[in-house]
Amino acid sequence: FLYNNRYSGDQVFRITPSEDDQVQELKRILGHYEVDLWQPNSAALICPNITVDVHVRRNDTRALHTHLKQERIDYRVFISNLQKQIEKQTGQRSSRKRR
């Protein structure tokens, strides 16, 4: 596996907070976890109705699901297993696969 399989089980969430209080809550929630923001680049840029794509570690995915559901913040998982998606990005012709 590429990258020693470190991304196995990690997920990418797409979150859309609709109001100011959801934005504040989302910033607070994301502060609890070690996440990697794909977009926007910084939590400071999160505002109502903006699309927030965030890479979440495997161990935190369940808790984040719970948190977002509790706060009724709209979201979906757009990559359910990041390792699998990384492997799929590279086709058979690539030197990475040949190695």
Next chain:
Amino acid sequence: SESQYDYEVYHSLEEIQSWMFEMNRTHSDLVNMFSVGKSYEGRALYVLQIGKRSRHQKKAVWIDCGVHAREWIGPAFCQWFVKEAINSYQYDSVTRRLLNQLNFYIMPVFNVDGYQFSWTTDRFWRKTRSKNHKFHCRGVDANRNWKVKWCEEGASSHPCDDTYCGPFPESEPEVKAVAKFLRKHKKRVKAYISIHAYAQMLLYPYSYKYASIPNFSCVESAAQSAVTALYSAYGVRYRYGPASTTLYVSSGSSIDWAYRNGIPYAFAFELRDTGYFGFLLPESLISPTCTETMRAVKAIASGLLKKC
């Protein structure tokens, strides 16, 4: 060899650099390779000058890819551009005119250290790989490190943040090297294009403030032509406009610096997609993404040959 090089796969830094050497060797009439400096970790910063040699001073277009390490479609596009430009020179009159009348400076991998790190260790690394003496975190956002409203809104002063602006402007040797080159050639460079991903947008200044640039109508017209040309390939829609309103406010960006430095047309492309694959755009989508972007870049370059 050059004929066997696969433009529809992602390549390691070593492969890209070998390919650059090969292009330089096999197409000396149109290609000239040089280095603008060294990265933090000591790697050469290679650039390809593409264009028919001329006794006259030609206008130039600068295109850099891979400012952010994890945006792999960027370097893939830069390689595609070179391949297409060279291969179509003989039979495509538009390409021939562009390469006869302009020089293109193509930097396939701006952030070489970051790209190598993304390839081998952390797929989603974004920044450079410079060390910080006070913190354990490494790297600076190379698109927040330029000397224009440096480290103000939209950038972070914390070394562990992904939008860290750096200890001072042009602290990153990669940024300093490219800035030095562009300053030296500012009279000839008429367009600056930086390739990023992902959002499907074409952005122009300002990033750091909500205001219109003085030559707004010319730049906006060029952007409109570009996205129309892009759309003509596969019907993919790109939004376009000032970066501050179309994407978000950020300070210290390369397009703002290029514009402030006297380059009248400064663009940042955010390539495919909008959030199905994100940074993990499959290799099967390299060809359509690059084909449509090629049309957009050619439209911008063609616009330089007309008065506005």
